Amino acid sequence: MTMQQAVLGIDIGTSGTKVIVVGVDGTVLGSATETYDMATPKLGWAEQNPEDWWNATVKATQRALEKKTNLDVQAIGFSGQMHGLVPLNRDGEVLRPSIIWCDVRTEEQSIALEQTVGREQIIQLTQNPPLPNFTLTKLLWMRDYEPDLYRQIRCVLLPKDYIRYKLTGSYAMDVADASGTLLFDVSKRKWSSEMCQATGVSKEWLPPVYESNDVVGHLTDGAGALLGLPGGIPVVAGAGDQAAGAIGLGVLEPGAISAVFGTSGVVLAVTDSPLRDPKGRLHTFCHGQRDSWFVMGVTQAAxxxxxxxxxxxxxxxxxxxxxxxxxxxxxxxxxxxxxxxxxxxxxxxxxxxxxxxxxxxxxxxxxxxxxxxxxxxxxxxxxxxxxxxxxxxxxxxxxxxxxxxxxxxxxxxxxxxxxxxxxxxxxxxxxxxxxxQASHGPAYGAAILAAQGVGILDETSESVHSWLSSGKTVRPxxxxxxxxxxxxxxxxxxxxxxxxxxxxxxxxxx
The missing domain is CATH 3.30.420.40 (ATPase, nucleotide binding domain)
Structure with a gap:
């Protein structure tokens, strides 16, 4: 039997996890989505159980691979909702439900950051303002209101990173997703020692950071058995949903603009250097391609x-x-x-x-x-x-x-x-x-990153666009x-x- 080479793209979204199987010519061979709920125990709170993400990933992968006996999966890539806090203890166990991106309980911590570190200083160090959506404010909320749990933290991950950890046993984060933590020096693409020192967050809690298409681990035999795959498959770092979504659209070079009409709305512009709005009204993040950044504005409810x-x-x-x-x-x-x-x-x-x-x-x-x-x-x-x-x-x-x-x-x-x-x-x-017609959204960008990680594609626009098709045009x-x-x-x-x-x-x- 001739084996068909493919990659997997996994997107850990807010409403569900999507898994797609993509052939080496860019054709989607299979897909599946498993949904889960968001808990709102108090006004302004939004939480999810990371084990729900894991269970959904296993089920969606099994369904996406169903009846495909001749697949040779070359690599696995990730995308995911940004900013959500997943705190782990020394044994790699989740300490509490994840406080996700749309949770706004942390206004108090955002204000405190402006007063103690200084708004301009934070923007200077991270390219972004202290907002309740960002991971650091959620971490500081734990410090203030759940000190017993906070003292047990040994690693801080984001949603997709937790699932990658479950698949590989390795802690890692990519530069694009790390950009939304408020602990990351976006211009230098590394953790900010100054922000850690100013906020008392241990730098030892922060995992190694990689470019989005770097291979950061391999599928363990145990995880592979659950998914229906052999162990040893390379797994790349992946990217937050906005970066992965832009890659999946072919928004790769300066002058390219992406307008995303999801639950939230985003206007994203690619840049070849880390530009920032001095008033902090835009986010400046690393893109999921080397030596590339983007600025984006967000409408919470589009x-x-x-x-x-x-x-x-x-x-x-x-x-x-x-x-x-x-x-x-x-x-x-x-x-x-x-x-x-x-x-x-x-x-x-x-x-x-x-x-x-x-x-x-x-x-x-x-x-x-x-x-x-x-x-x-x-x-x-x-x-x-x-x-x-x-x-x-x-x-x-x-x-x-x-x-x-x-x-x-x-x-x-x-x-x-x-x-x-x-x-x-x-x-x-x-x-x-x-x-x-990006029906597969950031999951397709995750698949592109997986393909780049093992050399099926490279980072040139021509290579990525070989997987993409043009859409219809609408004029003013x-x-x-x-x-x-x-x-x-x-x-x-x-x-x-x-x-x-x-x-x-x-x-x-x-």
Whole structure:
């Protein structure tokens, strides 16, 4: 029997783990996803059990490999949700549920970092501001509120790194994911001794860091038996989901811009040196390719805003979708398309989960401005699409302030499959978009990293693009561009205009 060479890409996501099997020509031969839950034991908290990730990885890998008896797996690559804290004791056991990326309980620790280390100093050392999302603040929360557990820590990992440890027995982290810990010198691609010393975090807890396509271990015989694979397969470091997702889209060189419409929204620009926003409104991270970095702005609730709308307001559309066997989002897109730009004077602020770019405010709140009697659900959904698009333009405007120009935009994620949404977004940012059918998301980037690690691909753009296909093009609608420029100017006033009211509401609801 002729054996077919392949690589695996494993993505440890927030809602589930996805495993894909990719042939050496880039063809996806198999895939499977296993879901798990997120616990929210208190307001603002978000936790997951790392063993749920592990069990999902085992099951998804078994399913992805099912009935493929002639596979010769050459390497395994990883992607994963960023920032989540996985603290281990001396025996490699998890000390507590992981405090994941969207947990915002650590505002107190973020403020304390600004007061003790200094905001400007932190940005100077790490290229990033102290935000509740970053791993360091979660670690300091453990120090303050779970001191007995904190004293037992011997290693700190991120979500995908824990699964890689379970597969290989080796502690490791990649430069892209480490960039989101607030303990990493992004410009020098190494741990920051200064940040460790300033915060009291033992540098011995931090694992060795590698480039994303470096081989950092090999599949153990025991783990291989669980997955249905032989031991000894090379395993690469991998990358956080944003870096891996960009690689999977072919966003590799300066001038390439990625707009991701997932639960959160991201505008990411590749750079050949570590640029930073002096106000800390953007994140500056190492890319998953050598000698490459990226800056990105984040909207906390992009696709999440539309998902929230669907869950709260789209019961009729959901029923119709079930009866017609269509996706409910197709109905929502049809409703949005039936309304003129501006939704007849209705504006949506998408700050349902607080906001990162540009406001850096975990207490920001969303809402509609301008509701009138004549507005119906079609106006509401159109305003959601426009509000998220304006929020992502906020990120793009700051990226432009750094002198970054664009030669190519690629849009991906679930939201990018909505034609009307992409027409709105293209008109808001005044850019031509290539809509990529990246149904396998960061897992595909993880597979590319695995292929690079064992020499199937190299880091040149030509090599990576040999696995990729082009998507359809969406251009700005000229008759919308000027109007959206004017409406964007109004949108930019919404956060400041509502801030005092939101502050009072937050105080009353505590």
């Amino acid at each position: 696709g999440g805003s539309l998902q929230w709308y669907r869950n709260r307001f789209a019961q009729v559309e959901q029923l119709a979708a079930n009866q017609s066997k269509r996706d409910v989002y197709e109905f929502l897109m049809d409703e949005a398309e039936s309304v003129a730009p501006g939704a007849e004077g209705l504006l949506f602020l998408p700050y349902l989960l607080g906001e990162r770019t540009p406001h850096l405010d975990p207490n920001a709140r969303g809402g509609w401005i301008g509701l009138q009697w004549r507005h119906d659900l079609s106006h509401l959904v159109r305003s959601v699409l426009e509000g998220v698009s304006f929020s992502l333009r906020d990120a793009w405007e700051i990226i432009r302030e750094l002198g970054i120009t664009s030669s190519q935009w690629k849009a991906s994620g679930g939201g990018a499959q909505g034609d009307i949404w992409m027409q709105i977004f293209a008109s808001v940012v005044r850019q031509e978009l290539e809509i990529v 609608k000229e008759e919308w561009v000027e109007f959206y420029d004017s409406l964007y100017s109004v949108f930019r006033q919404g956060y400041a205009a509502s801030k005092d009211i939101v502050t009072q509401l937050n105080q009353l609801s505590r």
